[in-house]
Structure formats: structure tokens, C-alpha cells
Amino acid sequence: MRLVREKSLLLIVDLQAGLLPVLDGGEQAVGEASWLGGVASALEVPVWLTEQYPAGLGGSEPRLREALEGALYWEKSRFDAHAEPDFAKALAQSGRHQVVLCGAEAHVCVLQTGLGLREAGYEVFWLAEATVSRRREEASLARRRIERAGAWAVSADMAAYEWLERCDDARFRDVHRRFLKPRSPRPLRFFD
Amino acid sequence: MRLVREKSLLLIVDLQAGLLPVLDGGEQAVGEASWLGGVASALEVPVWLTEQYPAGLGGSEPRLREALEGALYWEKSRFDAHAEPDFAKALAQSGRHQVVLCGAEAHVCVLQTGLGLREAGYEVFWLAEATVSRRREEASLARRRIERAGAWAVSADMAAYEWLERCDDARFRDVHRRFLKPRSPRPLRFFD
Amino acid sequence: MRLVREKSLLLIVDLQAGLLPVLDGGEQAVGEASWLGGVASALEVPVWLTEQYPAGLGGSEPRLREALEGALYWEKSRFDAHAEPDFAKALAQSGRHQVVLCGAEAHVCVLQTGLGLREAGYEVFWLAEATVSRRREEASLARRRIERAGAWAVSADMAAYEWLERCDDARFRDVHRRFLKPRSPRPLRFFD
């Protein structure tokens, strides 16, 4: 029901250079996925990225690669990352059962990956401000569908504060100073 | 939860010439139903159409008939197509358990057909951009009701990519070239 | 899941003269409740009305009384009509298990009556264009809450076509001529 730091993994789907220009909200998706990736790293939550057919669509967006130094990358040809046997095996071995999901296109690769994860029993948290499609309404439709399949729509702020739990320790003070405080006045769209 | 090519059937309800002029979104419904019908044919997914009282309301819209050459046609007098014994029997015999549903009017014949299909145990996928009524809000109400009855709202793009599953085979390359690529920049309304 | 003529009863809650001027959508609620009341009478579906504290709030709106000649009236002091023992007993004895519900205020008397009916095991159908409050958003909140309690939001058109089932009998032709045809071009708000 709630995100727990030790059980979580952040999965960023196909935010590739070749796709970005046509996405409604692509810039924000890169920015917020990078931001939550930074929080995740500070809290030792693994960050994974997938890339669909990178020979044609380009690799992950450079700003994302730069912001997420310790991240793990997965190439795929199936739209559903979890349908790739290596990925599914590694995820099971990670011991992480809560997947925070974002990326593009919301209604194709992110949705199919989310449905695959749900079918395999994972808890799925759909990051509302960083999951985008060419048509905004199609991202809404995807969110609605994954919610119907048992996923939870969350914001990056929600995820960060659930991972942190309390405000009276050094962990909170560090993340608050470097991430939460600079972000709080930032205007965002949530693609509902 | 997800559409599977071998289990699917596309059912287009009552997109008839006599009804079209009064529908909000009727032109788009014809265009997108034709488009997904083309994808379905390329992937050997059966396409069926119903017609309500064609003597009075006219036959199916000519552009639809033209685009969907191998389709099967069903006349009906009940609003719920599945309440017609011949239709119900043929559908059971088709072995297809996932019905992608669209047409008009969303809140009368499409809704009643969808509820009939749900009661009979079929999985129902409601095509959001091609299911329309005179009043747009009444189509939204219908969509909400069928979702509450266990159906999934989808876009034609979602259906096509779920039927395709992956991007590295000849099937994808053919459908991408003929259908997906030409459609991607098309502006659409989703009647949520 | 679907309305069935022989199982239905139309319940119009507290559309009283003294409340009407302050309601957002009160005029439409009276018009559409009268319209569906007329269809109900033609199809032998009972029509009941409640009145809250009529000494202070006035009796049911005169146009409604005029349109619904054979209707049954119930005075009440509890906001939930079903909490009044006489009403609950009479409803149980009517043998009707599907209640189409509308009236005012959506978030007080209609909602509480709907929740009471749900708790007592009735199927509840919330008439979206004829269930209103002073504040439109509070009617939306009420609709959302009753849906969460298992009710279905419907339009009057949906109810009429489900009661009718098919278009090839004398019953349809009569109701179509007198009710459906004159209403079809009417602009409506749906309070979602």
C-alpha cells in the first residue's frame, strides 16, 4: 500500500533521445525521473533503465544518463520489459517487490511493462508526472488502466516522503537539503 | 488484462449512415474503427459489425464497409447484440474471448452489448476514441459504467501494440509501415 | 448490472418547491425526473416521491406533481428515506429490487437514501442528470461516493433503453414517439 525504502526499485522505461521531441511532457519526465533517481541513489534504492531498440531510437537521454551514474541499463525488443527473460530473472533476484515506474510511451511500453509486473505479482507505483505519451489523453488512459490492474498512481514527492518516513534523522536532513527543498516550489503537470 | 492477438475479436456496433450526422465524434469513430479494423485484418483478428434496424437507419457507413472487406455483418433488433441467439452462438464458436468494442450509441447499443458480453464471461475492451453518442457526456457515463462492470478502456494504439508484442519481427515492420507510423501524429479526442 | 423493467422502481427524492431556487441544475432535475417518470408510467414501472419536512420546505414541485399522476408520496423526517419503517416495509413488499434514484440534495437526502438502500441489499442506479445540490461539486462527490458503495451512475436515456430492450415491438414504438424522439436533441448537463 505504501512505499518502503528497502523493498523499492525505480524503473525508468525508454526515455530515449529519439522519442523525446514528440512526447507531450517529455522534458518534465526527464527532469523528474532524474530527480527521483537522485533521491533513490541517496537512499540506496536501485535505479534501472530500459531502452527499446536503441539502434533506431537512440540511447537514453544524455541528461538522464549523467544524473543517474550507478544505474543499470537493459536493452529490449519486447514492449513489456518483464517479458524479457534476463530482466525478469534479475528483478526476481533483486529481492525488490515494489517497482516505481515511469517513462515513455505511457500507453505502450510503460503500460505493458506495468501489466507484466502486476501479472508477476509485483506492487506497481505509476509516477504520474514522469510517465508520458505523444497524446496526453493516451497517458491518462494508460494510468487509468494500470490503476484498474492494481497499481497506485503516485508523485515523486509521495515516493520520497514514504521512503523517508520521518523528519528527525540525518537521512531526512540530507535529502531535504539536496532534493526536497529545491523542488518544493517547482510547477508540475500530473497527466491525470 | 492484456489483449492477445489469438484471443481477440473486433466488434463495431451500429456505425450506420443514418445515425452518423447526429453523433458527437462520429467522423472520428468511423476513421479509427476503420484503422483498427485494418490492423486487425493484417493480424488475422476477426472483424464483426452489427447493424440496428438497417431498413430505417441505413446500412453501415460506406467508408467502413470499404475499409473492412472481410468483415462479418449482423442485423439485430435487440439493443444488446449478445441477446440475439445467432450472434451469441457464433461468438462462442469463434473461440475468441476478448472483444474490442466500439461504435454508437455508446450509452445504448454499445453499452448494452458490452454488459451482455460481460455477463456471458467475455473480456471487454472499450475503444475510447471510437465509441460515441449524441452527447459526449453520455458516452463518458457509458464508459464509466462498463469499466465498473469489469471492462477495460483502451485506445486503438494500445490494442495494436498489445497484439504486436515486440518490434523485431516482420509482422511489426509491416504494421508499423502501413498503420502505426501514419497514425502517430494524428490528433484525437478520447471521450473520457 | 442492467435495468430490467419488471424489477425497477423510480424514486424521486425531495424535489420540493422550497429547495429548487437554490439548487444548481434544479430546473433540469425537475424536467428530466418528470420525463423518466412518464416513461416509467408507460412501462408500468412504479414512481415514488419523498418529501422532507413539507410544512417548511413546501410540497413537491407542482410541474412534477402534474406530470406524475399515479405516483406515490412519502413524507419523511429522516434524511435517509429507507430509515423510515413504513417506507422500508412498502418497498420490500413492492418486490422491486432495482431503484433508480434522483432528486435533491444529492449529497444529503439522495446520498443517505442511496446508502440505506445499498445497505439493505437493493441495486441502486443514480440518475446523473437529475440528482443535484446547491454546489455542483458536492453532487459529484455524492455520485462518486454512491458509486463506491456499489451503485451505478446512469442517464435517463440509458434507463429507458434498458427497460425497452428492443426496437421491434409496439411498446418501443409508443415510447419512442412520445418520449425518446422529442428528447434526443435536448442539451443536458450530467454533473460528473
Next chain:
Amino acid sequence: MRLVREKSLLLIVDLQAGLLPVLDGGEQAVGEASWLGGVASALEVPVWLTEQYPAGLGGSEPRLREALEGALYWEKSRFDAHAEPDFAKALAQSGRHQVVLCGAEAHVCVLQTGLGLREAGYEVFWLAEATVSRRREEASLARRRIERAGAWAVSADMAAYEWLERCDDARFRDVHRRFLKPRSPRPLRFFD
């Protein structure tokens, strides 16, 4: 499903002076929480307030403190009030199983408290016009999430009328005169 006077408790989360200026809807939240707090007191429903790190964020907003004389205050350092052992113990001992919840920020402390209450088996009623965040859309996301966890979104008016049940006793006349009547024409936003 419905609020019952003898089972209810009103919990106002972190409406603190230091947070208010940045909240979208903070003024309304203070006003409506005070209003429902007044109704609660008149009906002997307990009113509790939490304060997050008051040394830094300030105590509860003065107008709230003034309006809610007999209220109980809880300091906390965890975002989820129910994760504080003293609070959880006192709530269990209160014998109240229905918690009407409001305050700020909707998507952090109110949401986490609501999820904690749901996990512990309480019925949660989310007060839509008095539960706010910096970004309005993030409050909507929080409401949607808590609803998915089994909570009910309500308005203060809904709560008051459910606690009152009927209009023909002295209790109703007192609350109507002092609270319901003055509020009825007030314009409100509902953060859906």
C-alpha cells in the same frame, strides 16, 4: 459506509502557521476544518490535531486553536501520525473507529496517516474541501490514492448531516441555526 456520530473522531493534520502560506487552498482548509470542528464539538465528537515538528513549522494556526477549544494536540516526527505509538494507543482506547481526516499536506502527512489508519483497520473519511497541498493536483492524487485504499471522500456538509440523521429534534435545530444555515451559501472548492 456512513458516518455515525458515536463512532466518529475528527483528526486535523498539521495545519500549522509555517505551512499555510504556501498551500493552495490553505485558508479554506482552516475555515472548513474549524467549521466541522465546531459541529463535532456540538455533537460530542472528539477533535484531535497533530503538529509536525512545531519548533520549525510553528504551532497549529491560531484561528484553528481558537475555534477548537476542547481539542487534543499531538506532536509528531513521523509523517504518519498512526506510526507514533502514543497516538495509536490513545486512538484505540478512544473506541472511535471512523476517522474524518483533513489537513496538510494532503500527499504527505495526511495521506500517510490515512494509509496507516487503513492498515490498522479504521474507516477513513477524507474531507475534500479541507485537505490541501502546495500543488492542487498533488492533493487530487492523494485523494485518489486513499480512496483506492478504501477511504471515502466526503464534504463537511455530508459529515454533519450524517451525524445528525434527522431534522425533527432539538439537536438538529441547534446545529442548523448555528452551523448549517450560515454555511449553505458559502462558495467552496473541492480539490477533486
